[in-house]
Amino acid sequence: MTKSSAGKTTLNPFGMTVVEDYERLYEEFGIQKFKPLLTQIPKPYMSMRRGVIFGHRDFERILNAMKNHEEFAVMSGIKPTGEFHLGTLMTAREVIYFQQQGATAFYCIADVEAYEDNRIPFERSERYAVGNVADLLALGFDPKRGYIYRQSREERVKDLAIIFGRKVTLATMKAIYGERHMGLYISALIQAGDILLPQLEDFGGPKPTVVPVGVDQDPHLRLTRDLASKFRRKYGFILPSSTYHKLIKCLDGSPKMSKRDPMSYFTFQEKPESIAKKISNAFTGGRPTAEEQRKLGGIPEICPIYEMYMFHFFKEDKDVVQLYHDCKSGKILCGEDKERLIEIILNFVKEHRRKRRQNIDKARKILEVK
Numbered sequence: 527m528t529k530s531s532a533g534k535t536t537l538n539p540f541g542m543t544v545v546e547d548y549e550r551l552y553e554e555f556g557i558q559k560f561k562p563l564l565t566q567i568p569k570p571y572m573s574m575r576r577g578v579i580f581g582h583r584d585f586e587r588i589l590n591a592m593k594n595h596e597e598f599a600v601m602s603g604i605k606p607t608g609e610f611h612l613g614t615l616m617t618a619r620e621v622i623y624f625q626q627q628g629a630t631a632f633y634c635i636a637d638v639e640a641y642e643d644n645r646i647p648f649e650r651s652e653r654y655a656v657g658n659v660a661d662l663l664a665l666g667f668d669p670k671r672g673y674i675y676r677q678s679r680e681e682r683v684k685d686l687a688i689i690f691g692r693k694v695t696l697a698t699m700k701a702i703y704g705e706r707h708m709g710l711y712i713s714a715l716i717q718a719g720d721i722l723l724p725q726l727e728d729f730g731g732p733k734p735t736v737v738p739v740g741v742d743q744d745p746h747l748r749l750t751r752d753l754a755s756k757f758r759r760k761y762g763f764i765l766p767s768s769t770y771h772k773l774i775k776c777l778d779g780s781p782k783m784s785k786r787d788p789m790s791y792f793t794f795q796e797k798p799e800s801i802a803k804k805i806s807n808a809f810t811g812g813r814p815t816a817e818e819q820r821k822l823g824g825i826p827e828i829c830p831i832y833e834m835y836m837f838h839f840f841k842e843d844k845d846v847v848q849l850y851h852d853c854k855s856g857k858i859l860c861g862e863d864k865e866r867l868i869e870i871i872l873n874f875v876k877e878h879r880r881k882r883r884q885n886i887d888k889a890r891k892i893l894e895v896k
């Protein structure tokens with residue numbers, strides 16, 4: 527677990543966050559439990575039903591808007607540092623889910639953060655951004671009911687960052703993000719601008735807004751909610767809500783899939799043989815021998831293969847439950863389980879890439895890239 531010297535978990539949006547015990551986050555950060563709301567959600571998304579989305583802040587406000595068919599927005603985005611993978615797929619699908627439930631959707635290409643955090647020049651992140659937006663469209667994002675933009679080109683989020691800067695001290699930024707170079711603090715203020723952009727008059731004024739993200743992004747939410755209340759009188763901001771999903775494991779079983787280590791994940795643009803090889807070599811919760819596994823069963827709780835099925839690739843909840851029991855009882859062995867997953871993933875990737883190719887021109891147009 528990433529911990530401070532006092533033993534508390536540290537949620538770090540710039541770098542590596544590892545959470546060993548999600549239960550502790552409720553107490554340490556005041557994140558609310560998502561499960562009690564589940565029965566009230568008209569059509570809960572599979573990540574909600576399976577506990578992958580485990581926490582929230584003020585999601586009740588979004589729930590009311592959904593139930594009463596009132597206006598609300600969903601806002602999230604991607605740092606354009608590479609091709610889509612299972613981590614970025616998660617947030618994209620959540621944004622599309624809320625859009626399909628009636629939200630106006632905002633999807634930010636966080637190229638300022640890519641520059642400040644990952645040192646990726648804007649010319650390079652622009653190339654990734656075109657692919658990332660084509661991925662989003664291929665997954666079902668409807669651009670007619672949404673707004674996709676680059677931070678570096680959206681003057682309104684930069685203006686908000688400048689205005690917000692007046693009410694934030696260096697001590698506050700250090701308390702939230704730790705000691706960082708100034709560019710990261712600026713990019714955090716721009717992210718606050720992103721989150722509150724849907725509430726500007728240009729987009730119809732204040733409205734409930736949900737930000738679905740990995741829990742490592744919570745510091746941005748805490749900063750933005752504080753700023754929303756400080757600037758409530760001027761803009762009428764409603765405090766943004768959030769949902770938090772668990773962080774998907776690396777293929778080697780370590781706690782978070784990271785773009786910084788190419789062996790810990792695969793992208794949807796990799797050769798099928800490379801994807802298959804990485805999954806074949808992935809860590810599992812299996813036993814050293816088939817005999818032991820038949821006798822003792824596997825440990826799905828620590829298995830990235832199980833997570834991939836649960837987070838993304840089993841459409842039916844009953845299939846997740848079945849795999850859990852088959853694994854625990856030793857009925858299924860890791861080799862056959864991996865073979866099945868490779869087939870599912872390669873089929874998904876093939877179809878996704880076909881749709882992505884069809885959306886590349888549209889993505890270039892949206893981002894105004896020649």
Ligand code: SF4
Nearest residue numbers: 811824829853860863
């Ligand atoms: S059988 Fe499947 S879920 Fe169980 S440990 Fe092996 S790979 Fe993981």
